[in-house]
Amino acid sequence: MTDTSATTDGPAYTTEAYAAVEKAAKGRRDLYVPSVLEHAAELLTALWAAGEQHGVTPGDWDWSTSLGAAALDVVSRQYEHPKPERHHQELNTLVRHLLDALTSEEIGLTATLLSYPGVLVERGPQTPHGGYHGDADVEIRIYSDGGWTFSFAAEGASVVSIIAPASQAGASQVAEIVRAFVRGELANPFLR
Template sequence: MDTTDDTAPEGPVFSTEAYAAVEKAAGSRRSLYVPSVLEHAAELLTALWAAGEKHGITPAEWGWVTDLAGATIDVVSRQYESAPKPERTYEQVMALQGHLASALNELGLTTRPGSPGVIVSRGPDTPRGGFHGDADIDVRIYSDGGWAFSFAADGASVMSIVAPASQAGASQVAEVVRAFVRGELGNVFRR
């Protein structure tokens, strides 16, 4: 495990191997994941591997029967993509969208209110999208689900961003959106 002393760690504890396995598994999924979600899944995978080792099963042996890294990212994602019951109120959704807009603006992106959501102006390296290829980006959080973004165009595909429904989660979503607008992720809608 990645700790440097005997004190209790201040966050998730996971091995670098578990993080790499979860990150690889996430790459084959139809969603994008923020670092804190990958860390959460890596922490679970590290614990599962440790439990297996107590029974003489090495981490590599799991691959013979299942995609344990993929299973951990899938099960952890459900916690972020399903809203707690009861659903988020309109005020909660608007507050989260406000945090998102602030985080996007702090990263140097131009935003305006959407209906619902936050519209982010495209950049010169943003992948082409929309009818004429020049659509801006629509980012939102659902009252009964998680974060998502799409091109701001009728009929556009929607991509989930698995992140906490919190101010910190909004900041991480903003980082993902910035990477997309800058062209760093390529056209994730064509995976």
């Protein structure tokens, strides 16, 4: 196991742990921001280290379970089910952070606030087809009792979760995923 934290100020996870978590995430419909993958990789690194203290190598876990997927699931739950639930004012602040990130010079999308805590993003020429006529814009929302989601702005549209922290940094990472989707750089998660 490659320890990336023992001698540097770098991440507190191994490259193998990050790769295992990233592999688990690719098989899911949900989308994960980098900080959530890093959080899960830190947990996986610690679990592997605890196992090694008992003579269990990282590869020994594979016959029983996908420890990378388990670490991702456990960490993701923290972001998807906040305790306590968020207040309306907190939701509005998070949505404002998202709007600022989406419309920043760096990301450069056209977006407006929705009435319920959320943002509507104008589709681009490379945005996958969605909605009744295939031309729906994209909605991103955050909930008091849940996490970030996005969908096409159309009745009955499928919804995909974006697992990210409920913070300004998390909103910026959500904006990066939305930018990649709107510009056609992200495989369409609604087809998974």
